Amino acid sequence: MAQPPHVTTEPGRDDRFRVLVVCTGNICRSPAAELLMRSILVGRLGGREASRVEVSSAGVAAVVGAPMHPLSRAQLAPWGLDSRAESFRGRQLDDSVVRGVDLVLGANVRHRSRVLERYPHLLDRTFALREFARLATAADTMDLPPDLVKRGHGLVELVRSMRGTVPPADDSLPDPMGGPEQAHRDAVRLIFKAVQGIVEQLAPRAAVRR
Template sequence: MSRPPQVPAQAVPDDRFRVLVVCTGNICRSPAAELLMRSLLVGRLGGREAGRVEVGSAGVAAVVGSGMHPLSRAQLAPWGLDVRAEEFRARRLDDAVVAEVDLVLGADVRHRSAVLQCYPHLLDRTFALREFARLVAAADTTALSPDLVKRGQGLVDLARATRGTGPPADDAVPDPVRGPAAAHRDAVRRIFAAVHGIVDELAPRTVGAGAQ
């Protein structure tokens, strides 16, 4: 009795949009952005849909395994994230971390350059955090798909097409690591504003079944 012909397995579409935030030590700015972005997405979409966006962070000179800086961690208390941040551990930027990433956000413009020095093939998807927030806020997003993953990919395309076309802007998030609590507060304030703007474009309240 002959066997039925084998049908080639179909490739499973990638149903994730992967975001990586990079700073120097991965103990202040990038973990704050990671935790805030994930929290805002869950609040906007619910855990299941928000899980389609994988948010991580790394440092170009991280002390692997270090906890988040206590002064930066304290600034996350208004969102109830300071307790969750106690579990955070720093990791270094490497080949495994950048594998399959869809969007890389440097905490500062210097981190954007550092990422591209090691991984020039990521030029089409690497921005400074505040730069990306600024570019997508100014872009015409009306034609983007309501699907969360496709919309994220579309935002990257729009940002890539428009960067460098406007006047110079201050996209810095100064490193607070050796500063007082006020420096950490200022960094988290800038990060929250940028991340909130990105989430508003990635998961607008009028788009998607999970929007609130």
Template sequence: MDVIDESIAYRVVAAFRNAEADGVSSIGLDDGTFIDYPTRCGSRTTDRRVDLSSACCLVDRVKTAATGHVDQSGRRSRLPPGMMYAVGRHSREEAEFRLLYVCTGNICRSPYAEILTRHLLVGRLGGRAAAAFDVSSAGVQAVVGSAMHPFTRAELGAWGLTRAAATERFTARQLRSEMAARAHLVLGANIRHRSAVIEREPSALATSFSLREFARLAAEVDQTELPAEPVARAHELVEQVRKRRGISPPSLPEADRIPDPMGGPQQAHHDAAVLIEDAVTTIVDVVAPPLSRLRARA
């Protein structure tokens, strides 16, 4: 079966989205690859590949959403602004940053990441500045209305968050396409969660990653090129990480995964929590660096 590199699939979507003229038959990518739309795509050696027909379908759906739709008379018309969600391009004037975590049931990994991220941002920025970050979570097969799994909740004890208000009032939500559409960044527990997000909302392709993948790539970004203001910094970080996708692969196939602890003992939940903590703290350290680091930069 024909396959294409996932990063190429992403750039196909981005390129067609940005095409101003209708009837484009081929595009050139920045690595010299030419793609004839929609029947042939270049391929590269990679451990992460996607099915060609799925990618072309995805390209087609995003291209239609970005350039307009064909009405019954055969004329192409622009979609209303509210329906045109940018792929991978966020306004530098955004006043907030919306982050969505996704796992399977939304009772273990994603709520742990949500609550911990919000806690770390408040501690680093203060409540008022941290309020500009809208952090939430959902599940692709959510146990809707359930509280956090008690074993995962127990892991929040190390942060003093077991009885925090956010923990007490948390209830699982089912992932909906509009959640992904409005998020500036979607982070799945695993690659398959990112794929599930994209299936529901193709326009989220450019802004969806696995949590550990994003953290790994964020650590490679030259932070001197990022703006100092946290919200603007977060938006620019997404852009910089997006450019590295496909260029810097993981050292091991499992390196970007967080195993599902559901059904396992407390140790399984602890192991997952440690991986989440490592990834989340890496990302927060880039978005909201410690004051000492900012002073050193100045």
């Protein structure tokens, strides 16, 4: 039987759910989302189980090799992630980055569009970050499987089926680049809320285990 399009056939990688977050430069919003999602998952599941979700990020016009913007990095301090973010370096969205990805989250709708311009085959798994969080929060996830990776695939399918069925909302995530510290604080606050909502559905408090 043919594999569904969201299931990777790469050898040795069948037991992972891969999330890619995309913004413009990959130095503010998408690295914040990457680090926050990974941290929340580890806090909820422990490192071993959380490692089954691979979270990464890239930019459609990345400042390749650049560190995370210091003002955005500083906003991660409440979670103890500011020091961890020091090793982050920006990377460009390309074929190697999207290979095997199960869920793509653009900072805004235009990032979702830019991804799909290059990779139209990812239509079934590409959303704006706050859009996906909003739909996932509204979804009835009672029938999703308990296994973390299978639940991830099921959640993407469920959210995709809800497109156009939930009243529209403001899913924007303003770019803090060039703005004051408050702009970076506001962006990270929105990112944290969205990522937290996604993790609530991906890994409910009743621990997800194989």
